[in-house]
Amino acid sequence: MAEPARYDIAIVGASIAGCAAAIFFARNGARVALIERDPDLLAYKKLCTHTIQSSATPTLRRLGLTQALDEAGAIRHDAEFHTKWGVIQSATSADYGYNIRRSTLDPLMRRRAITTSGVGYFRGCSVRGLVETNGRVGGVTLVRHQGAEETVLARLVVGADGRNSTVAQLAGMPARAAPNGRIGYFAQYRNLPLPAGARSQMWFLEPDVACVFPSDDDVTVVTAMPSRDRIAEWKSDPEGALRRLFAGLPNAPRLDEGERVTPIMGVLEYPNLSRKAFKPGVALIGDAALCIDPVWAIGCGWALQSAEWLADAVGAAFEDEVEIDQRLALYGRRRRALSGHRCLINDFSSGRPFNLAERLMIAAAARDPACADHFVAFGSRSIGAAQFLRPSALARALWVNARHTLAPPRPAASAAGRTLN
Template sequence: MTTAESARHDYDVVISGASLAGCAAAILLARRGVRVALLERRSDPGAYKALCTHSITANAYPVLDELGLVPALERAGAVRNEARWYTRWGWIEPRPAPAGPELPYAYNVRRSTLDPMIRSRAAETPGVDLLLGHRVTGLVREAGRTVGVRASTPQGERDLRARLVVGADGKDSAVAKLAGMPARRYENARFGYLAHFRNLPLHGGIGQTWFLEPDMAYAFPNDGGVTVLAVLPGKERLPAFREDLEGSFLAFVRGLPDAPPVDSAERVTKITGAVDYPLHSRRPTAPGIALIGDAALTGDPLWGVGCGWALQSAQWLAEEVAAAAAGRGDLDRSLAVYARGHRRRLSGHQYLAADFAKCRPFNPLERLMFAAAARDESVARHMHLFASRLIGPSRFLNPVALARATAVNLRHRGA
């Protein structure tokens, strides 16, 4: 990169949003020699996202490891996210194979712990400038290409020029909207409320999810001895829920099979939630722009995949564009590779999630797999890999897996 080229850019990359995706991308890009401005509209370095499953699926463990966060998470009391799932055929309880390796895991950890941790790590990374109180209000464009952002700051308006602008600013991404990058919207026929409880014992001390067809619920143990408890009923139940939110929430939990003893636990937060949480998908690139995390794809919160995909998409982007962003390659070609990889890895998951968000009972394939997983440890382990997003739909529903599930269910029927 020549001195003249460098002078045209304040940074190599400007990232809007200093939450999980943005901080991870900033760290991983800077470690590869990229100069990064990390913009966060909030001024508090300890700010965090409250409405979240507070769970990181196992697919993101390698990213946490690369970021160097695993020891810090363990010290902070993050809980390895083992889980069991209730179905009408009984509980699915994935366990390691005899003499086999432990099941893959990541962590349940409250965002009030996680967000300041990763933001601090980003701020300490050489090559990253964390700019708090900076809100993107416009894009700087030249010849049909984005070459920077305009930001509202405590000192006034400011332009920051860069080869690449990254939108890590959530499902309502200002970067995406300013760039005219439309979102494909999928309606969600469920609503959700959650609250945090202390001293709420769970069977085996691990996470529980209830597939009630079509209603859902989950309870995830987190750091600090706090359990996140969420209910996700169909929207036809919303008017009655709103009449008495606390009473409806507790009644729903009490009615769960093998329900946790919520009445003897201490609720330590308000009951909060969202009555309309559609799924979104956007093409993750445009000239001079990349989207990561919820800005590129917002899944259904009932699956708890948002944190994991935020971290993974940040890693995918850094791997593909770092050299070009630093002036050592073709940025458009690198962005095209990132977009193809993002689509290949996540579009199948999103398709299935959007279909299930219609709040329907299980379809025949789901009945086949869930029933077999409740009856067979090998199928349960296979389902664990899919729920952890370590395999995609095509591997989850491959002919061998379907044949095994069919054989398991036929044996059960014969017995």
């Protein structure tokens, strides 16, 4: 076996979390080994509907990627939400997210990461083991595509290797699972006429959910997340089920007016997984740390943000193992901002309809611009669960709903404002 290579940081996985972390760490002056099992530089994540929430837009700006996203044709994401109380739409649009296909985004980010000074790219290398030094993790062993085994020593190993993280398994960081009561089906359509233009759309059908995400290159991602008890219907005829669903939605595109350019992909088992995100010598980011119901399209944003939080927490301390381990606790504290989201998302993913608090807030958001902004800030994960349900927001929602109930009936709604039954 060759002499071990020595780096400050070894990052396992060169998808969006790993590439973002590599850029941030290298900018701090660290020598970074970025290790990816897929030898294809154009590889991308297939199971994704390509929306990055606006909570991650500041991270994308810091990475210096927003201009490249615009040039690649990314659509600036803001959304309208169809509910049985009416349509929720942000009045102010404080910030926007991005809709960009992973076939565009992943190679773009990988190119940026591996051309960043200080990053060494281990292409087509699968991590199979961890090296232990001084009672803590101190590197990885990997197998090259051609079969040769190598060791990379590093003061910090970062698991950015996705939902089934090998790093987490090897480091003894088990996942806690919560069931998901919905299944998912999605496909890409080209030249699909969109009643809401470039705006993303989401329909809450309680318990089913449907979405449309206009994306780069005139491609629109069409998604359905039906309740698991409809699995037989969807499995036997996904195309028919998708068409029937969208034909019955207000202000929705008619799928036969566009050209479907991918197979309809089905996701039948996707329990929510979460792991403790660090231990001495190891940190997990992205899906490796938290992989949660795709209904809310938050995994990409959190993959980028968690990479930023980790690199910021470690800062320039990457030469001292003791200090690195102390600083991992800062990363853990930063991640606590996601706990409220995780609890609410886990609970909603049981496939239940909205609970009382959600009905209060969502009905008010459909009726009042300030409540709509508040709901959109929460849905885009720019504010946490505690802020979403803070007393003043609950009070305003109560007042809005009471005023609506007492008001005389309004004239018939427009097509766009038509409510779900």
